[in-house]
Amino acid sequence: MKRTTIDLWVGIFVTLGVAALVFLALKVGNLSGAQLQDPYPLVARFDNIGGLKARAPIKSAGVVVGRIESITLNPQTFQADVTMRIDKRYNFPKDTFATINTSGLLGEQYIGLEPGGDENVLKSGDVIKKTQSAVVLEKLISQFMFNKASEGTSSK
Secondary structure, three states: OHHHHHHHHHHHHHHHHHHHHHHHHHHHOOOOOOOOOOOEEEEEEEOOOOOOOOOOEEEEOOEEEEEEEEEEEOOOOOOEEEEEEEOOOOOOEOOOEEEEEEOOOOOOEEEEEEOOOOOOEOOOOOEEOEEEOOOOHHHHHHHHHHHHHHHHHHOO
16 A cells, blocks of 8 residues: 555656656747737848747847747848747837847847837838848857968968
């Protein structure tokens, strides 16, 4: 009788542990979160998206205003077309600036929207013209090393 009671409690704790892991996985993977109210699509074109992924947040002033729906390569411009779903409560000016940012040193990447001062607002399906691509750490390091190497050879 005592053995079945212990087995029951072990089963309960294992079930709670699995449920906690599923909850954490959903939180980390951005699969849960705020629901967007009647979102509208916007597109932004970037030369390099780094590690940006679908379902990543779109933030303005630190507030999540949307999610990334899809990322595709444009065969004409060879740029990444990022389709975003923005909550209808937020209307951004036509001269909004979209940047790819990283939360923390090694954290997730997201798109930051910095509103401009234009009186006209972006409508469903519009393209954000002003973008800044992701900063790729490997590229920065290689440029630094190349510059240091060229400085060493030019001084001789």
